[in-house]
Amino acid sequence: MQLSEDHRAVQDAVRAYVQGEIAPHAARWDKEAHFPAAELKGLAALGCYGVAVPTEWDGAGLDYLALAVILEEIAAGDGATSTVVSVNNCPVCSIMMAWANDAQKAQWLRPLARGDMLGAFCLTEPHVGSQADGLKTTAVRVSDSECDGYVLNGVKQFITSGKNGDVAIVMAVTDKAAGKRGISTFLVPTHAPGYIVARIEDKMGQHASDTAQILFENCRIPAANLLGEEGQGLKIALSGLEGGRIGIAAQSVGMARAAFEAALQYAKERVAFGKPIFEHQAVQFRLGEMAMQIEAARQLIHHAASLKDAGVPCLKEAAMAKLFASEMAERVCSAAIQVFGGYGYVSDFPVERIYRDVRVCQIYEGTSDVQKILIGRALA
Ligand SMILES: Cc1cc2nc3c(=O)[nH]c(=O)nc-3n(C[C@H](O)[C@H](O)[C@H](O)COP(=O)(O)OP(=O)(O)OC[C@H]3O[C@@H](n4cnc5c(N)ncnc54)[C@H](O)[C@@H]3O)c2cc1C
Missing domain, CATH: 2.40.110.10 (Butyryl-CoA Dehydrogenase, subunit A, domain 2)
Known part of the structure; x- marks a missing residue:
């Protein structure tokens, strides 16, 4: 599916910020376990903290498709930063929107959506x-x-x-x-x-x-x-996970995309047996497969997000998107390492870090097994 002009504008703005201010530092932040407080403020200024929160509560007033687009862009720059932003949006802000009273929204949701506070x-x-x-x-x-x-x-x-x-x-x-x-x-x-x-x-x-x-x-x-x-706690907790799973799926695609783009560039530069390795069919097939898998996952995510935006229950579709995207991302990041050969295994190039970063997408917000249980139940 095609993104609207508005969604593309959001994508362009976030991509420019992430590629300028976040991606160049991701490797160092990872090594130093540095929490990127200043750059998170920059993302907040772009409306990334409360993407689907209405403007009346100081959010960006956008939708879940925009959230998916934004989280893909942030994750393409740094997986860790995307996790922090993802949690603040969903489940934190989404739960606040659905369950908080006006006084609680005024006290907590407004600053969370603006980025003056960070939620856990x-x-x-x-x-x-x-x-x-x-x-x-x-x-x-x-x-x-x-x-x-x-x-x-x-x-x-x-x-x-x-x-x-x-x-x-x-x-x-x-x-x-x-x-x-x-x-x-x-x-x-x-x-x-x-x-x-x-x-x-x-x-x-x-x-x-x-x-x-x-x-x-x-x-x-x-x-x-x-x-x-009192007593509504489990219902409240689970209500935040539908959007959360769309978010983790989008993070997976962002990290897979970053690994793929690095591998593609490397394949066009690295020479073996007298020509760039991209011209060896095995490498080109590998990259083609990676591109296809990323696009398939993205379409599942955008489909689930569009259903959510239309108010259609999408537990199954969000679970499918999360399961497919997170498992795809591990495969794609592993394939990216293969394209780099020995250089894929060392930290001079980003694919080693991205492979480590993306692994958790199959675990948090419900493991792959849990997504399969949810999909199975929906089929019963
Ligand atoms: C980096 C990171 C960040 C996280 N952030 C948060 C956070 O912000 N807030 C939060 O609350 N949690 C967070 N989590 C926790 C995460 O959501 C849990 O780790 C996850 O839900 C799995 O729970 P568990 O680790 O207890 O594994 P378990 O539930 O013990 O599962 C262990 C294994 O058994 C499998 N399994 C369990 N039950 C079944 C079943 N019925 N059928 C088939 N297989 C099954 C699982 O799939 C898994 O492979 C985070 C985890 C990590 C690693």
Whole structure:
């Protein structure tokens, strides 16, 4: 499908910024685990923080197709930066739009959509990721001289922007006996006493994005920070994942595209057996296959995003896009390394980093197995 002129204009603006200010530094940021705060502000100024948030709440007032286009562009410059922006949009801003009351939107959504704040999403715990209803973190209602609100205790695992974020959407158990219906969602400022960054994970890739283990130790928050109603937590958490999966799929395509473009350029320059390796049919076939796979994934993503924009439920299509794009991206990035030969395996060229960065796309926001379960259920 063709992008509209408006979507192309957004694409051009973000691409110019990313290729000028982000891509040239991605390798260094990865080596130094540098969080690109200044460049994230630049992306925020372009409307990348709250892409699908209406302008009345300080968002860019665009749609999910624009979000997919934007995340592809950011990921083509740096996968880690795209993860930070992706989480802020979906699930954080999308959940706020759907579930927050006007006071909560004024206090949290506006700055999140403008980029004055950065959001995190705390669902996963050390013992449960795929099975989101097995949470152990608790939120107990208290009303005493110190606090009219909730006291949170527990551990959250693998939280993107858990350290650098300003506010976290946290799922916790308020009624153990109610099972899935006993989970609630809270807005927790990361400076709240008892919000403790216990550790930063030493990851395979995406080093510029912090992935934190968060300890909630008698963390007190006001009752006004309950999102939706008690017991709606799981529904709220899952509601953010449809758009989130479109976002991860778009990141996958962006990283695959960057690896492909680097490989294509290299193939036209590297000479073996008297001619550029691009002119050896095996290499050209490999690049052709890569280009086709990237385009196929992009079309699945744009289809799912267009359904979401039209208000059509697209759980299956978002899962298909995420599954296909993330698995495609690993294959394409591996093929890019092959095109580079030995130079693909060292960090002088970007494909080594991109291969490490893209691997997690098959894991976060639901593993590939979970996407298959979702697609299978939709077929039943
Ligand atoms: C870099 C990074 C960033 C992340 N960011 C966030 C974040 O911001 N917020 C957040 O809440 N979480 C985040 N996560 C967590 C991520 O979403 C989980 O890791 C993911 O959902 C998988 O959960 P798990 O690691 O517990 O794996 P598990 O659920 O233990 O799964 C382990 C394996 O078993 C398979 N499996 C599990 N159940 C089934 C089943 N029923 N059928 C078939 N196979 C199954 C899985 O597919 C997987 O291969 C992040 C993770 C990483 C690595």
